[in-house]
Amino acid sequence: MGYLISKEAKPNGWDGSYLLECTHHYNSKSHDDFLMYCNLLKEMPDGRVKIKVFGYRWKTTTGEKIRYVSKNRVSKIENFKLTN
Numbered sequence: 001m002g003y004l005i006s007k008e009a010k011p012n013g014w015d016g017s018y019l020l021e022c023t024h025h026y027n028s029k030s031h032d033d034f035l036m037y038c039n040l041l042k043e044m045p046d047g048r049v050k051i052k053v054f055g056y057r058w059k060t061t062t063g064e065k066i067r068y069v070s071k072n073r074v075s076k077i078e079n080f081k082l083t084n
Contacts, residue, residue: 004034004058011054011061015039021073034058
């Protein structure tokens with residue numbers, strides 16, 4: 001499976017360790033899988049993680065938001081072969 005990821009420079013403040021796995025669905029048959037840069041902030045007691053996500057989808061790395069997501073959506077960067 002191939003992932004889209006922003007071709008912009010790495011975001012300021014990113015610690016270089018984690019990526020968030022995401023999917024954008026256009027309709028029932030078409031979707032894009034993409035990665036977003038993120039920092040792991042905290043593990044919650046219910047199994048989710050608190051992360052700081054950088055950018056907007058695979059288009060840009062500017063901006064940041066705090067999100068709570070399932071732990072299995074956050075992966076170490078070593079699990080991916082990134083070319084940029």
